[in-house]
Amino acid sequence: MNSIVILNTLVIIGILISAFLTVKFDNLLSSIIALSITGSFVALEFMLLHAPDVAIAEAAVGAVLSPVIFIITLKKVKEGKEE
Amino acid sequence: MSNNRKVKDVIVKTAADLFTPIALVLGFYIILHGHLSPGGGFQGGVLVASAVILIYLGYGYSEVSKRFNMEFIKKNEALGAILFTVFGLAGILYGSVFFTNVFVGIGNVGDLISSGTIMFMNDSVGYKVLTGVGFLILLMIGLLAPDNEN
Amino acid sequence: MKRFAIAFSLVVFLLMGSYAMYYSSTLDRTYSGTKLSEVLKPEQNYDLEKPDGVANIMIRENLKRTRAVNAVTAVVFDYRGYDTLGESFILLTAIAGSVVILKSNKKGSDTNVK
Numbered sequence: 001m002n003s004i005v006i007l008n009t010l011v012i013i014g015i016l017i018s019a020f021l022t023v024k025f026d027n028l029l030s031s032i033i034a035l036s037i038t039g040s041f042v043a044l045e046f047m048l049l050h051a052p053d054v055a056i057a058e059a060a061v062g063a064v065l066s067p068v069i070f071i072i073t074l075k076k077v078k079e080g081k082e083e
Numbered sequence: 084m085s086n087n088r089k090v091k092d093v094i095v096k097t098a099a100d101l102f103t104p105i106a107l108v109l110g111f112y113i114i115l116h117g118h119l120s121p122g123g124g125f126q127g128g129v130l131v132a133s134a135v136i137l138i139y140l141g142y143g144y145s146e147v148s149k150r151f152n153m154e155f156i157k158k159n160e161a162l163g164a165i166l167f168t169v170f171g172l173a174g175i176l177y178g179s180v181f182f183t184n185v186f187v188g189i190g191n192v193g194d195l196i197s198s199g200t201i202m203f204m205n206d207s208v209g210y211k212v213l214t215g216v217g218f219l220i221l222l223m224i225g226l227l228a229p230d231n232e233n
Numbered sequence: 234m235k236r237f238a239i240a241f242s243l244v245v246f247l248l249m250g251s252y253a254m255y256y257s258s259t260l261d262r263t264y265s266g267t268k269l270s271e272v273l274k275p276e277q278n279y280d281l282e283k284p285d286g287v288a289n290i291m292i293r294e295n296l297k298r299t300r301a302v303n304a305v306t307a308v309v310f311d312y313r314g315y316d317t318l319g320e321s322f323i324l325l326t327a328i329a330g331s332v333v334i335l336k337s338n339k340k341g342s343d344t345n346v347k
Contacts, residue, residue, distance in 0.1 A: 042291050056113065060129040065216070068136055071160035072223045108273060118301040123309065142239075164325055180257055181316030184299060191300075198301035204310045209320055215328050222335055 008048055014041045032070045039063035099141025106134045114209035118198045124205045128212025135220045144228040147221070156218045165212025170204050 018041060022034040039062025054066035113120070113127030139147050174183030190197030291308055301307040307315050 038144055053126070056122050056126040057129070060133060064133050064136070065129060068220070070221055072227060076226050077149065086239070088259060118303050118306045120303060122319065123306050128247055160328070164321060167321060171318065175253070180260075182311070184311050186275065187298075188298060192296055193302055198299050198307070200302050201299060201307060202309045204317075208317065211321055212324065219328055219331060222332065
């Protein structure tokens with residue numbers, strides 16, 4: 001068994017677990033953090049598949065930008081609910 | 084409790100001070116070397132724009148709104164789009180079709196200034212994405228500002 | 234005067250665009266000045282039976298034609314320039330739409346307070 005194959009399998013298992021947790025969590029903030037972890041694992045998998053262009057884009061957009069926008073939206077929605 | 088809050092503030096501010104130059108330098112490197120190394124305009128632009136988030140986390144909205152001029156950034160995004168179209172139109176001025184690579188003979192393979200209009204198009208798209216995504220983040224952050232209310 | 238200038242520039246753009254469309258439809262299909270049939274001439278180099286004949290050109294003759302080391306950027310900005318143009322204008326439109334929504338929301342809350 002090749003070491004690359006083992007690393008690929010571990011990363012894919014990480015993608016599956018974090019994607020499952022994204023759907024499973026009741027707290028929305030925890031769900032967003034799990035989505036960010038999913039983005040990081042997907043970027044690592046792209047790196048293992050020799051696609052560094054897509055890996056950089058995925059790491060910037062999927063792991064940083066979209067969770068920040070989701071968190072800002074979540075905070076804004078909660079503010080409106082309290083008033 | 085207030086003491087604990089202060090320690091957290093110092094930690095976040097130090098991390099922002101440390102990581103903002105790294106994000107800026109890596110983003111500009113990826114934009115400028117888009118035709119030589121992995122990456123391109125879009126990836127580098129998003130990386131540079133994420134530095135705005137780091138500055139906001141470290142120093143709050145008052146500092147961010149003092150440093151960045153939103154009208155100027157919005158106009159510069161349109162400037163980036165116009166530059167990209169002008170480099171596409173250079174093919175027509177050269178006497179060929181739209182999006183022809185014009186100055187392809189300049190420079191050797193692997194130089195920074197080589198590969199004709201690919202490099203200039205890459206830079207203009209990077210500038211456009213940098214200003215556009217940065218403006219989007221500034222707009223979203225402005226919704227959370229406490230002094231906007233009342 | 235302003236409306237006349239807008240109408241005049243639109244008419245000029247329409248005429249020039251229609252002439253450019255007509256003129257480019259009469260040209261041969263070329264890439265960087267050489268005809269596409271000339272590019273595909275040494276047939277032993279390319280597997281023309283498979284549908285990826287143009288992909289072979291992009292990969293094997295990339296350095297000679299564009300001098301860009303990163304082949305992905307060469308494809309995105311040179312061979313598929315129209316795609317990138319549309320993509321970047323999609324981003325411009327999305328940001329303009331979010332500006333309209335968020336700015337109007339803020340102004341409405343201000344008038345409500347007053």
